[in-house]
Amino acid sequence: MNKPGIPTLDDVAREAKVSTATVSRCLNSPDQVSTKTRDKILKVVKDLGYSPNFGAQALAAKRTNTFGAVVPTMNNAIFAAGLQAFQEELGRNDATLLLASSSYSLKVEEEQIRSLVARGADGLLLIGTQRSKDVYTFLDDRQIPYVIAWSYKDSKKQSCVGFDNFQASYELTLKAIELGHKKFAVISAHTSSNDRAKNRVRGIRKALEDRGFETNNLPCIECDYSIENGSLSFKELMGSPDRPTIIMCGNDVLAAGAVKQAHEMGLKIPDDISITGFDNIELATVIEPALTTVHVRHKRMGMLAAQVLLKQVDDKSYRENIKLDTWIVEGKSLAKPGPVS
Amino acid sequence: MNKPGIPTLDDVAREAKVSTATVSRCLNSPDQVSTKTRDKILKVVKDLGYSPNFGAQALAAKRTNTFGAVVPTMNNAIFAAGLQAFQEELGRNDATLLLASSSYSLKVEEEQIRSLVARGADGLLLIGTQRSKDVYTFLDDRQIPYVIAWSYKDSKKQSCVGFDNFQASYELTLKAIELGHKKFAVISAHTSSNDRAKNRVRGIRKALEDRGFETNNLPCIECDYSIENGSLSFKELMGSPDRPTIIMCGNDVLAAGAVKQAHEMGLKIPDDISITGFDNIELATVIEPALTTVHVRHKRMGMLAAQVLLKQVDDKSYRENIKLDTWIVEGKSLAKPGPVS
DNA sequence: TTTTTGCATGTAAGCGCTTACATTTTTCAT
């Protein structure tokens, strides 16, 4: 009754006539084993089709080579490129990715984080800085390495691989001001639980204030990221008696929705209205006109995040703060405002 | 030296003055435990911040509540919606998702599958039917449940939740023929390792043949799915002396690239050239003109796949084949061919 | 009251692996 099961380390040991310890060593640190026995063991491993039992390995070795990531959404491509790069870098190091998405809810995110940790994640990739103190305490107590991505924060206690959302947004706004725009409006993700969105809006406000604009009544709609919402928000903003000449969007997805709606309303971009995005995902390049947006080095971010995380696993006290540069990508959706319409 | 560690089942048991078995039962099948002790235990669990050790649990219970998925890519949104739905449905059942991507390589996919299984995945979501026999044998030997998505296949041995790529493509082609198109060209993903792409192309060919077209020299470019490749292929096809009047693309991403390139070449869609897509991802709706494409019920597919998979875990002999309907979404990118240019 | 039944709990044997430590074998300087 023992034959048709999945082979275990014991089976291999017996078949190869060595102890289980030797088999284990042969698999985990081959150079501690003589070439002769190694070959013998590897042959048996192959013959039997042995592959280690994950649970047992995790239990005994106290690590899983599995990393978790909680992203706000998988529904649009914002995180896709970064995640893919993250995953590939993990793969290069024989680790795999456990993925969860939180639908932009801090509460759900917290659950997901706990669940990933409970599943033995050796480390976590988290998006943005904003979450309850409890979460950080939880992770610190268990000494779970994590790295924060998509946001930059100078900190000795936490690693991050991000970029300056505030600054990038600030610069884009300055550019718009220099082109002569006077009436601004903003479509943003909800800022209450999203530090990136918050900083992007802050960047816009600061730039305006620095150039003497009054920002108290800056029209600003907050919604979930989706093309649909971009369209709706655009419609609403353009329905105002005092139409803006430029609408700055929290990301490319919203901007794409805005552009779409502009077409439907028969508005010419950028003659009738300028629109800007953020992220420079592929979407930004295929819509007409191409978006003026902020390029974010998603792939690099994902890859570096994985590297930092892996270092932290080896050295629990290792920390690194990496700030990636961003730059404005000139599309055709931002130009100086046309004559008053 | 025992205090500052992570609490274990033993700690809980000791603190609550019951046996470990009772604690375990309390957590896994609460109704086997009296209300009184249950409350007592749960309080201790909370106080101690106990959370079960994954490896130990997996080892003892022989299941992980973790499911794996290997998608060809995360770089574009083709699989995003389906995966998100899959993940959400798993979440509703206290399971999580292990994700890997294969970059459309069968070899990489096989590795990923083995790796996911080694990591204790209770079941797998696989995209499409095309993979080596060994993989299926491997999975069957270990009795790992899996469900095939994105493709439909009538089979008593395998579960699938998919749609008829061939038929959908066939119908779209018929529609184009009826509009009067005579010169077809195709941009497809590589068909050698991708049954969906293969069937979509087959659908086109069959429709053409059924209507008396010669398909031996149907221009057909195969490339990886990307906007860039869509553009390049489009350029190549339109560089031919005998320009097609319609280019049918294997999916929306390629079509978006084609559309982009058409704009750059100053070609009007659909007057100068018709373009069709496949998948009806959001991208299809924001480009100008909106794509005529095939709607695929991605979300539903993801959700159903999760449900089937969960059923298979409970009952290893359960199998189900679900074919979802698809339909043509009328955009503005397909119309009758203009006068000979 | 005594016996039966069934629920609540405890006991303890693993699950398959890693690794500290012990033991044996090989290598090599003397």
Add this chain to the structure above:
DNA sequence: ATGAAAAATGTAAGCGCTTACATGCAAAAA
């Protein structure tokens, strides 16, 4: 050839949990 150091291998104790089985105890049946 000899002994010490180094290398290879073996022994066995867990890792933290689940669960079959045994036990205890109160309610139901006789």
